[in-house]
Amino acid sequence: MSSDVPLVVPEVNATDLKTHRGIIANPNCCAAILVVPLWPIHRKVRIRRVVVSTYQSVSGAGAQAMAELEEQARAIVEGRTPQAKVFPHPIANNLFSHNSAIESNGYNGEENKIVDETRKILHAPDLRVIPTCVRVPVPRAHSESVLLDLEESLSADEARALLAQAPGIRVVDDAPSGRFPMPMDASGELDVLVGRVRNAPGDNKSLAMFICGDQLLKGAAWNAVQIAEELIR
Amino acid sequence: MSSDVPLVVPEVNATDLKTHRGIIANPNCCAAILVVPLWPIHRKVRIRRVVVSTYQSVSGAGAQAMAELEEQARAIVEGRTPQAKVFPHPIANNLFSHNSAIESNGYNGEENKIVDETRKILHAPDLRVIPTCVRVPVPRAHSESVLLDLEESLSADEARALLAQAPGIRVVDDAPSGRFPMPMDASGELDVLVGRVRNAPGDNKSLAMFICGDQLLKGAAWNAVQIAEELIR
Numbered sequence: 001m002s003s004d005v006p007l008v009v010p011e012v013n014a015t016d017l018k019t020h021r022g023i024i025a026n027p028n029c030c031a032a033i034l035v036v037p038l039w040p041i042h043r044k045v046r047i048r049r050v051v052v053s054t055y056q057s058v059s060g061a062g063a064q065a066m067a068e069l070e071e072q073a074r075a076i077v078e079g080r081t082p083q084a085k086v087f088p089h090p091i092a093n094n095l096f097s098h099n100s101a102i103e104s105n106g107y108n109g110e111e112n113k114i115v116d117e118t119r120k121i122l123h124a125p126d127l128r129v130i131p132t133c134v135r136v137p138v139p140r141a142h143s144e145s146v147l148l149d150l151e152e153s154l155s156a157d158e159a160r161a162l163l164a165q166a167p168g169i170r171v172v173d174d175a176p177s178g179r180f181p182m183p184m185d186a187s188g189e190l191d192v193l194v195g196r197v198r199n200a201p202g203d204n205k206s207l208a209m210f211i212c213g214d215q216l217l218k219g220a221a222w223n224a225v226q227i228a229e230e231l232i233r
Numbered sequence: 234m235s236s237d238v239p240l241v242v243p244e245v246n247a248t249d250l251k252t253h254r255g256i257i258a259n260p261n262c263c264a265a266i267l268v269v270p271l272w273p274i275h276r277k278v279r280i281r282r283v284v285v286s287t288y289q290s291v292s293g294a295g296a297q298a299m300a301e302l303e304e305q306a307r308a309i310v311e312g313r314t315p316q317a318k319v320f321p322h323p324i325a326n327n328l329f330s331h332n333s334a335i336e337s338n339g340y341n342g343e344e345n346k347i348v349d350e351t352r353k354i355l356h357a358p359d360l361r362v363i364p365t366c367v368r369v370p371v372p373r374a375h376s377e378s379v380l381l382d383l384e385e386s387l388s389a390d391e392a393r394a395l396l397a398q399a400p401g402i403r404v405v406d407d408a409p410s411g412r413f414p415m416p417m418d419a420s421g422e423l424d425v426l427v428g429r430v431r432n433a434p435g436d437n438k439s440l441a442m443f444i445c446g447d448q449l450l451k452g453a454a455w456n457a458v459q460i461a462e463e464l465i466r
Contacts, residue, residue: 051284051380053286053365053378055288055328055367055369070310073306073309073310073325074310076306077303077306077307077310088411089415089417090417092306093370093371093372093416093417094371094415094416094417095288095369095371095376095415095416096413096415097411097413097414097428097429097443099411101408101411102408102411105431105434106389106408106429106430106431106432107431107434115434128433128434128435128436129434130380130433130434130439130441132286132378132380132429132441132443134288134376134378134443136288136328136369136370137326137369137370137371138326138327138328138370139326143328143367145286145365145367145378147284147363147365147380156339175334175335178321178330178332178334178335180329180330181330182322182327182328182329183326183327183328184322184323184326184327195330196330196339196365197339198338198339198340199339200361200363201338201340201348201361201362201363203361206363208363208365210330210365210367
């Protein structure tokens with residue numbers, strides 16, 4: 001086993017921790033949020049492929065990045081030209097492909113981490129993962145638009161029931177009131193919010209969902225606490 | 234032929250216009266931007282399935298929505314609580330699933346328009362399209378993260394060459410400088426910006442890209458001008 005198996009899904013990774021010797025790394029924040037709803041689905045019907053597009057808040061890049069969004073927003077309100085220092089491009093009123101370097105396979109560093117860590121955490125080395133990482137002008141909480149291709153059929157209702165029973169998830173999927181996961185609701189939440197659960201049109205072997213999680217909590221500090229708790233159990 | 238065939242891809246839709254009698258509708262703004270890079274790919278290798286997640290600017294909802302984003306940004310800068318009137322939720326510092334009503338198949342009105350109109354414009358009634366529409370705090374220009382499953386292999390380099398020759402497209406795909414399509418660059422542009430062109434990891438029958446287009450131009454006014462030009466030709 002590799003030296004950096006993270007705990008994200010307690011049911012899977014608690015065993016990793018028991019047999020593990022060495023450093024335990026906290027995973028990439030997008031992968032940590034993504035695998036929470038993937039696990040109950042994968043356990044039931046096996047996921048063949050994950051297509052994920054992220055809407056990543058600036059707080060993933062630290063406090064200076066949060067201050068930069070705030071200062072750029074102030075500049076726009078006051079009629080000044082926003083200055084980019086932390087990020088390579090203005091982020092207020094804009095969005096851009098995640099600024100980690102593009103690697104030899106055409107994916108950037110953030111995207112390749114999502115591929116590698118999702119496979120590792122789910123113990124699914126052959127899982128196909130196709131990520132696109134995008135930074136958006138949101139201060140906190142990452143959102144992800146997810147499409148899963150499954151080995152077997154699973155209706156949206158069955159998926160929603162599985163997700164509602166899974167630990168670390170709050171299903172927010174209220175079509176009549178138009179309430180779905182939003183970063184403003186996910187900020188400060190320990191749970192990952194999951195909604196817009198639906199099959200591909202006419203195809204119950206594909207499942208789409210939209211998720212939001214506070215990457216400062218589930219994606220970082222809270223997950224580290226969960227690892228520590230599991231270690232002393 | 235239906236009574237609302239739009240012109241988006243001149244090569245395909247010019248014939249539609251010649252044989253058409255009745256009202257000509259401008260298409261949904263996301264579909265109009267999406268089909269521009271899809272057509273040169275589809276003509277070469279046939280697209281089986283399109284997975285698209287949108288990052289839609291507020292201007293798609295009109296001038297009042299643009300003013301609402303501006304006023305909410307000002308409220309946040311001044312320490313007041315932002316008020317949502319045009320949209321159902323605050324949009325500044327936030328994002329949310331497109332607020333059109335969810336229909337019986339689990340997709341909202343905007344998403345179903347993308348499915349229907351992409352098929353219609355490309356003359357591909359069986360094309361599978363899986364959209365997720367999200368409103369983001371950007372004043373102008375829509376972005377879309379796109380994954381295409383193809384009938385035949387097509388390398389990213391071949392795809393980039395096809396896109397670079399196609400009308401209405403500007404390829405912005407400069408990994409060394411980290412320059413890819415952004416709404417701030419697409420605003421006011423007649424062309425659709427296309428970048429992050431890459432195959433799925435280890436799979437040349439899937440192709441990902443990230444696109445930005447000014448939905449006030451290609452998605453609306455400019456496209457209407459193109460229709461009119463084609464009619465008087």
